[in-house]
Amino acid sequence: MRDIFSLGLLLSTIRVATPLILAALGGMFSERSGVINIALEGKMLAGAFTAAAVTYAADEKLHMGNASPWIGLLAAILAGLFIAAIYAIVCIRFKADQVVSGAAINILMFGLPGLLSGAFFLSSGSTPQIPKAHLIPWTPIVIAFGAVLLSWYVMYRTPFGLRLRSVGEKPEAADAAGVSVNQIRYSGVLIAGVLAGIGGAYLSIGQSSLYSRNMTAGRGFIALAALIFGKWKPVQTMLACLLFGFTEAVSYVLPGLVKLPSGNDIPVQFIQMVPYVLTIVVLAGFIGSSQPPKALGIPYQKEK
Amino acid sequence: MKTLFKELLFPLIAVLAAFVVGGILILLVGDNPIVAYRLLLGSALSWPDGIGQTLFNATPLIFTGLAVLVGFRCGLFNIGAEGQLYVAAFATAWVGITFASLPAVFLVPMCCLAAVLAGAVWAGIPGVLKARFGSHEVINTIMLNFIGIALVSYLTQYHYKAPGDPILQSVPIGWGAHIARLGKFIPGLPERIPLNLAFLLALFCCFLVYVFLWRTKWGYEIRSTGSNPAAAEYGGISIKKQIILAMAVSGALAGMVGINEVMGYRYRYYDGFSDNYGFTGIAVALLGRNHPVGVILAALLFAVLQHGGIYVDGFSEHVTKDIVQVLQGIIILFVAAESFFKYMSGKLRIKNPGKV
Numbered sequence: 001m002r003d004i005f006s007l008g009l010l011l012s013t014i015r016v017a018t019p020l021i022l023a024a025l026g027g028m029f030s031e032r033s034g035v036i037n038i039a040l041e042g043k044m045l046a047g048a049f050t051a052a053a054v055t056y057a058a059d060e061k062l063h064m065g066n067a068s069p070w071i072g073l074l075a076a077i078l079a080g081l082f083i084a085a086i087y088a089i090v091c092i093r094f095k096a097d098q099v100v101s102g103a104a105i106n107i108l109m110f111g112l113p114g115l116l117s118g119a120f121f122l123s124s125g126s127t128p129q130i131p132k133a134h135l136i137p138w139t140p141i142v143i144a145f146g147a148v149l150l151s152w153y154v155m156y157r158t159p160f161g162l163r164l165r166s167v168g169e170k171p172e173a174a175d176a177a178g179v180s181v182n183q184i185r186y187s188g189v190l191i192a193g194v195l196a197g198i199g200g201a202y203l204s205i206g207q208s209s210l211y212s213r214n215m216t217a218g219r220g221f222i223a224l225a226a227l228i229f230g231k232w233k234p235v236q237t238m239l240a241c242l243l244f245g246f247t248e249a250v251s252y253v254l255p256g257l258v259k260l261p262s263g264n265d266i267p268v269q270f271i272q273m274v275p276y277v278l279t280i281v282v283l284a285g286f287i288g289s290s291q292p293p294k295a296l297g298i299p300y301q302k303e304k
Numbered sequence: 305m306k307t308l309f310k311e312l313l314f315p316l317i318a319v320l321a322a323f324v325v326g327g328i329l330i331l332l333v334g335d336n337p338i339v340a341y342r343l344l345l346g347s348a349l350s351w352p353d354g355i356g357q358t359l360f361n362a363t364p365l366i367f368t369g370l371a372v373l374v375g376f377r378c379g380l381f382n383i384g385a386e387g388q389l390y391v392a393a394f395a396t397a398w399v400g401i402t403f404a405s406l407p408a409v410f411l412v413p414m415c416c417l418a419a420v421l422a423g424a425v426w427a428g429i430p431g432v433l434k435a436r437f438g439s440h441e442v443i444n445t446i447m448l449n450f451i452g453i454a455l456v457s458y459l460t461q462y463h464y465k466a467p468g469d470p471i472l473q474s475v476p477i478g479w480g481a482h483i484a485r486l487g488k489f490i491p492g493l494p495e496r497i498p499l500n501l502a503f504l505l506a507l508f509c510c511f512l513v514y515v516f517l518w519r520t521k522w523g524y525e526i527r528s529t530g531s532n533p534a535a536a537e538y539g540g541i542s543i544k545k546q547i548i549l550a551m552a553v554s555g556a557l558a559g560m561v562g563i564n565e566v567m568g569y570r571y572r573y574y575d576g577f578s579d580n581y582g583f584t585g586i587a588v589a590l591l592g593r594n595h596p597v598g599v600i601l602a603a604l605l606f607a608v609l610q611h612g613g614i615y616v617d618g619f620s621e622h623v624t625k626d627i628v629q630v631l632q633g634i635i636i637l638f639v640a641a642e643s644f645f646k647y648m649s650g651k652l653r654i655k656n657p658g659k660v
Binding site for chain 2: 036038086087090094096097099100101103104105106107108109110111112113114115116118119124218223224225228264267269270272273276277279280283284285292
């Protein structure tokens with residue numbers, strides 16, 4: 001057993017948890033303002049593809065050298081913002097069903113990177129390799145954990161955080177107090193776009209050195225699960241992400257180390273299921289209850 | 305007739321608008337949109353390959369479209385058709401393998417029942433969780449997608465794979481579990497095209513869903529729960545029961561994809577077989593205005609696009625089959641933001657006050 005709990009496992013947990021933390025915190029800002037965010041997956045895909053494509057272009061075509069991953073990161077943030085802006089306009093301005101539009105964004109972003117990559121790099125499967133020296137393996141980790149502290153501060157110690165929370169719980173009351181419900185919701189959704197975009201960028205230019213098809217592999221949904229498991233609160237959400245990151249990290253090392261009494265490996269599929277099962281259990285209120293913001297998913301209609 | 309026209313008009317506008325946006329994207333990546341669209345839409349019209357393959361592609365989409373429709377009519381969003389159809393396909397194969405020696409008279413109904421029941425149970429879980437604990441079915445169905453897909457992948461890998469098979473697939477099902485391909489009955493349609501009896505079952509299910517929702521007491525109660533839960537409860541309808549019933553029916557419909565896939569096409573469980581059928585079902589139901597007839601039309605459209613995607617991949621210079629997913633996403637966005645078009649038409653009217 002001692003071989004499992006090593007420094008390597010800790011680092012690997014942090015690496016796996018980083019994109020989850022970023023996306024889940026983003027989802028928190030959106031959902032605490034009252035906008036469901038099942039589109040985290042799509043926003044992460046947008047960030048991951050844009051980061052890899054722009055970093056490669058900056059490096060190979062513009063010879064930006066060490067600056068290229070930073071340009072890639074910035075582009076990923078803009079891509080996340082762009083997708084979030086579409087989502088925000090559709091959901092807030094045109095009051096579309098948030099779950100339906102979120103699903104649409106995910107389906108759209110499942111195809112768009114392949115289409116663009118096929119056109120620009122003549123390969124719809126992946127973008128070209130970026131040299132190792134031009135990756136940013138550490139910065140997003142720092143950003144992720146910094147974002148946890150910052151989110152806590154913003155959420156609980158600033159007027160904006162108070163407004164955000166009130167808009168998600170009782171939009172009528174916030175409106176009566178002079179808060180622009182839709183403006184706050186736009187901010188919440190856009191912040192989600194920025195953070196999920198960085199989370200996606202970490203996958204392609206931090207952990208890896210290219211964008212490959214459907215690279216997020218459901219991480220946007222695990223982030224959503226962590227957000228629920230963390231009861232829509234920043235620190236708890238981070239802990240949930242670390243827990244889910246740990247289960248994934250364990251699933252990489254466990255098969256070689258621990259055997260079932262029958263002598264077989266522990267099937268990796270069962271470890272993969274852990275976050276999802278935990279989320280269902282906690283949502284049902286078996287281990288402490290997880291209550292979503294009261295106005296979650298309901299477009300706000302100002303009284304005339 | 306006038307209402308039918310109105311019902312058709314909006315989805316048509318949404319599809320056209322999506323094609324315009326998609327066309328701009330095609331231009332941006334450096335191809336001619338007209339050429340790309342001709343490949344995308346035209347390839348499905350050839351007989352027998354194009355038409356046969358398109359109808360085969362439409363079969364799972366009709367099932368998942370109906371599944372999402374039944375959920376929507378009860379005010380529920382079943383985003384878990386993907387997981388339900390995987391679990392159901394595995395269950396179908398499991399019965400087909402375990403009772404492989406039985407004759408078709410017994411094995412075909414048993415396998416069909418397995419598909420329907422497994423789908424119903426897997427969708428029934430979030431139904432019960434919602435009814436009993438009030439937890440949101442959207443989150444639970446997403447979670448159950450991952451759990452279901454991992455579960456059947458485990459079962460296939462560890463218990464039902466032929467030893468030494470490099471592909472993650474089960475051993476074949478018994479002969480008695482095969483259902484006929486339509487090529488057997490239709491002259492000119494070769495049997496290598498996998499279009500099978502499940503397509504007719506899908507059409508029949510559209511009729512059944514119509515009768516169920518609009519001509520039975522259960523359907524009436526489900527629709528009342530969907531349109532106004534408070535009034536339904538006041539009228540003596542048990543909302544909790546309707547939620548569980550609607551989810552189970554929805555899952556049963558999604559589960560029938562297993563009949564098409566396992567009994568009519570591959571004759572075994574093949575891991576990762578679904579081409580996002582469950583998620584496309586959302587687009588099918590929405591574009592089909594949550595009506596069985598609309599579901600058939602929308603499923604055909606997406607099946608045509610899916611088939612055309614292969615040709616786009618092969619024959620166009622830059623555009624890849626990913627354009628199909630992109631179009632699908634944009635179509636749902638436009639359908640979801642219906643008020644966008646009302647807003648636009650309002651704007652146009654103000655600009656041209658004379659013409660309405």
